[in-house]
Amino acid sequence: MSEQESSVVVNAWSNLRQFTDARIALGRAGTSVPTAALLAFQLDHARARDAVHLPLDMALLQTQLTSAGLESLQVQSRAHNRLVYLQRPDWGRRLNAESVSVLEQRVAAALSAEGVDEGVLGADERLWDVAIVIVDGLSSQAVQAHSAAMVSRLATAFDQSGLTLAPVVLVQQGRVAVGDEVAEVLRARMVVLLVGERPGLSSPDSLGIYFTYAPKVGLTDAARNCISNIRPAGLSYEQACGKLMYLLLEANRRGLSGVQLKDESEVEPAQMLTSVNRNFLLPKE
């Protein structure tokens, strides 16, 4: 379309796009979205739809973890494929029987390595301070892109805080709550779960972290803390790690997690301190 023919009103404030990825200043045709913006949206929706169904390459992820010096185990939820996974969240929250025995065998091996008879370990005794669980969730792209680097950073932070780490567990077709079962079977005191968040139009690669103190099957979201939107254009690995360590150390001190544990960290996210961005709607002080 030539300029002369255009019925589109262009907005004078399109330079505000430098401040956000939101679809602002689209202009309008009548009062409706102009053609170019409409078609761009449709393309992004098509990409996000396709991303939901992309399978996670577990073998590649395990190789990356091994390179980072981390042991990992691969298990599966009770949802045996993606179609079932999308319709049965209850199955995605639980491990299948075979996976439970894989983890139980690993626990037995750990006990035997320490020369401890399993029967001697009290019901409340824990083998590890923290278990890290990685699940594909609704964006395998996010997990593939970010989880190895994020786990590697977390492992270092745990080590520096003197916390012991269980083998990393990768769950196929998993949902958030499956982490509680993994940690319960592993006899870990806390669980940190990394999950691919459902893809947005502009962010198909967003990773979430969920944290539970004293994890066990049957807990609800009220017992968990969440850190969302970890991706290059969102929260950095460093920021996410900082937030998690604050929550985790507080939880460890107070013996709880979830709604009773608030992120009261006085430490500002680095971006807030360094950013020149401010609310330009108000006059300068």
Place this chain on the structure above:
Amino acid sequence: MAYQLDLGSMRYRFADLRTLLAKATPLRSGDVLAGLAAENAQERAAAQWALADVPLKTFLHETVIGYEEDEVTRLIIDSHDAVAFARVAHLTVGGFRDWLLSDAADSHVLNALAPGLTPEMVAAVSKIMRVQDLILVARKCEVVTRFRNTIGLKGRMSTRLQPNHPTDDPSGVAATLLDGLLYGNGDAVIGINPATDNYQAVTRLMCMLDEVIQHYRIPTQSCVLTHVTTHIEAINRGAPVDLIFQSIAGTEAANASFGVSLSILQEAYEAGLSLKRGTIGENLMYFETGQGSALSANAHHGVDQQTCEVRAYAVARQFRPLLVNTVVGFIGPEYLYNGKQIIRAGLEDHFCGKLLGLPMGCDICYTNHAEADQDDMDMLLTQLGVAGINYIMGIPGSDDIMLNYQTTSFHDALYVRQVLGLRPAPEFESWLMRNGIFDDRGRLLSGGQLPAAFAHLQVQ
């Protein structure tokens, strides 16, 4: 008590009212997931027939979740207004549908009836109503609420301006906020979903929104959609809190999974009232709900998801909210599988909420793992506009870059206002005209230049 129906050679039997309600519900994936749905189309039709014969009075003595085990049931039974109910006390569910559609049930009569209805009565009648019935009856209801403006008047439709940003960056929030205002959005609330529950971040956003509203004298209210206990803490620390937000559900156990109870909500409501920040009214609670939340928390007690949803409205009603929003397509395909299920659920929620006297809005939305698209949203948007929805969401280009879902855009509000002749809240509309955003006939001015009130914002 069991219910049964003979149809031809088949005898259908339903063990109790809870089962009958579930089997009579139009098909949705969440009830299948819960194992509550009718086994086939004929069983569903039979259940609807049997349900139509149940007297409304039955719902007062046969509860779907026990009185002793659930505080929401206790709230429903204890707050029931028998005097208001008298007008329809003689009716069955089927007779109630006929009466609602008749001229006898006008706006005034429905308004007076609301406290006499229980969520289960309303859910029951909605299950035997078609889409056009849900629209026609809801359109007769008028639920008006006030804080700094008047929301829900006939012929008006408001919007929540939702300037979400993935890191709560002040300039990012401000850019979307300005875009929304310049497209005539934001009269229901300017409401941000914060990226974290961190006190500093939440309080900073509360202050920012308050300063913008005061500086430009915008007749609207702000809200940062954080947990209700964070609101209470923010109020204790002196933050400028207009509306208090909380997600709620229809059972005590589901609310517990959200970390709330009726007493916590009461504490928050009283804390909000103590600030006296409303200029023309005291409605200050903002609730969000959605079919499937109770099942998602494994707290549905064998009750179908639509009935659970309507029970959440009994919780909302207790606190005289400014806004109630059913976030209909956010929960995902395991509860509402596709566009057809989302559309019907949105219309049911709006109808049921309005009949119970609530200021219903709808987050007309879907996620990228649902079988739905923009065409489905256009259908629901248009139908809710006709049905008289109090407000919808407003997001730039339908894309929420923080919550990763698609909801209605600033442009969508202008579309539905244009085709249905709807206008913003009167106080906000006057502000739009005074500030050169709307012309004197309520149409958008050019957009090719910044209006005078914002001309100083030319950003380099």
